[in-house]
Amino acid sequence: MDEDDRPLFHEEHRLFRRQVRAFLAKEIVPHHPQWERDGIVPRDLWRKAGRAGLLCPTVSEEDGGPGGDALHSAVVIEELARIAASGPGFWIHSEMVAPYVSNFGNSQQKARWLPKLVSGEAIGAVAMTEPDAGSDLRGMKTRAVRRDGGWLLKGQKVFISNGQLADVVVVAAKTAQSTESNSISLFLVDAASPGFHRGRNLEKIGAHAQDTSELFFEDVLVSHDALLGEEGAGFRQLMKGLARERLSIAISCQAKAQFAFDQTVGYAQTRRLFGGKLIDLQNTRFRLADVKTELVVGRSFVDDMLRRYLEGHLDGNTAAIAKLWTTEMLGRVVDTCLQLHGGWGYMTEYPIARAYIDARVERIAGGASEVMREIIGKTLP
Ligand SMILES: Cc1cc2nc3c(=O)[nH]c(=O)nc-3n(C[C@H](O)[C@H](O)[C@H](O)COP(=O)(O)OP(=O)(O)OC[C@H]3O[C@@H](n4cnc5c(N)ncnc54)[C@H](O)[C@@H]3O)c2cc1C
Numbered sequence: 001m002d003e004d005d006r007p008l009f010h011e012e013h014r015l016f017r018r019q020v021r022a023f024l025a026k027e028i029v030p031h032h033p034q035w036e037r038d039g040i041v042p043r044d045l046w047r048k049a050g051r052a053g054l055l056c057p058t059v060s061e062e063d064g065g066p067g068g069d070a071l072h073s074a075v076v077i078e079e080l081a082r083i084a085a086s087g088p089g090f091w092i093h094s095e096m097v098a099p100y101v102s103n104f105g106n107s108q109q110k111a112r113w114l115p116k117l118v119s120g121e122a123i124g125a126v127a128m129t130e131p132d133a134g135s136d137l138r139g140m141k142t143r144a145v146r147r148d149g150g151w152l153l154k155g156q157k158v159f160i161s162n163g164q165l166a167d168v169v170v171v172a173a174k175t176a177q178s179t180e181s182n183s184i185s186l187f188l189v190d191a192a193s194p195g196f197h198r199g200r201n202l203e204k205i206g207a208h209a210q211d212t213s214e215l216f217f218e219d220v221l222v223s224h225d226a227l228l229g230e231e232g233a234g235f236r237q238l239m240k241g242l243a244r245e246r247l248s249i250a251i252s253c254q255a256k257a258q259f260a261f262d263q264t265v266g267y268a269q270t271r272r273l274f275g276g277k278l279i280d281l282q283n284t285r286f287r288l289a290d291v292k293t294e295l296v297v298g299r300s301f302v303d304d305m306l307r308r309y310l311e312g313h314l315d316g317n318t319a320a321i322a323k324l325w326t327t328e329m330l331g332r333v334v335d336t337c338l339q340l341h342g343g344w345g346y347m348t349e350y351p352i353a354r355a356y357i358d359a360r361v362e363r364i365a366g367g368a369s370e371v372m373r374e375i376i377g378k379t380l381p
Pocket of ligand 1: 127129130131132134136158161207212361364365366367368
């Protein structure tokens with residue numbers, strides 16, 4: 001389906017898409033191979049993206065943002081997928097960090113961070129996962145203890161996207177010694193705080209332009225103002241944030257699958273074998289017909305999820321269904337598409353090879369498929 005034919009999107013979104021597309025073509029596409037080698041994108045890109053209106057589309061005008069809606073967010077996510085950008089981590093910044101501040105921050109926290117997140121002066125990250133606690137967040141060990149003047153944070157996080165660049169980190173920490181859901185609180189930690197250290201930019205099998213870090217909190221003293229929302233509300237806040245995160249992943253995976261399909265159709269139209277073209281073999285057409293069918297089904301499913309979100313009733317269970325189905329679908333699609341490229345599909349100079357590798361994390365990050373099945377399974381009678 002042509003992007004311009006999607007009934008959910010209006011003229012303003014179509015115009016925005018064209019602006020985003022032009023920005024990415026100029027500011028990301030030519031540099032992306034170098035950033036993949038560097039393992040990170042330059043900070044300057046964030047400021048340019050901020051100036052071009054790509055960051056935090058849904059932050060209200062009152063809070064210093066552009067006042068767009070989830071469809072503007074979807075446009076940025078989809079266009080990044082359309083060029084197979086493995087970095088920058090705009091969506092974590094825009095779809096996770098900024099909403100945490102908008103939804104749960106007090107007026108001082110909003111005034112301090114939102115305008116800078118919108119302009120790209122400050123880069124955001126979310127730190128939940130620890131070396132021994134990912135799916136089982138209640139098992140986290142990072143603690144925040146009340147002290148005169150604020151909270152003392154001690155612990156370690158891992159796999160944190162944007163961790164090398166982040167100026168502000170939404171940190172999940174235990175504020176009570178239990179595994180009850182009210183034992184976790186969220187903090188907005190300024191990366192300039194004494195005791196905050198960045199560890200390695202971890203070497204991954206894919207998503208090479210995206211920095212992914214260890215973070216260390218060695219008795220980081222933050223003021224009372226760093227607590228985001230109420231003490232003990234962290235788990236509830238994370239669940240709300242995760243619904244949006246999972247919708248964003250679903251939007252991205254749908255667009256990434258479309259990218260893999262487009263690449264493969266193009267390849268099959270030019271690849272010659274047995275005196276004809278790859279696209280003319282019945283097997284190729286059948287396999288691509290299956291992929292196209294998944295894409296058409298997925299498009300209407302993802303747009304329905306977006307509509308639910310816009311109307312304010314995308315619940316956590318439905319977001320889990322969206323994450324599970326689209327990430328598994330992307331896995332099937334990139335595998336089929338790589339196969340149709342033959343040996344060239346295994347060569348990283350071909351976009352499908354990178355798409356295949358980059359897709360693998362989607363079934364893990366943001367909640368593994370098994371966790372999604374647990375969530376969905378709990379709704380069964
Ligand atoms: C590239 C990348 C970027 C990431 N970015 C961030 C980030 O920015 N911020 C952040 O906080 N985290 C981030 N993560 C962490 C990510 O969310 C976790 O890796 C994920 O939630 C899984 O946690 P884990 O790695 O600890 O695996 P574990 O929790 O140890 O799970 C191992 C495996 O156990 C299985 N499993 C888990 N739970 C169940 C269950 N209930 N039933 C059956 N099987 C189960 C699954 O197969 C799972 O994959 C990122 C991870 C990666 C790889």
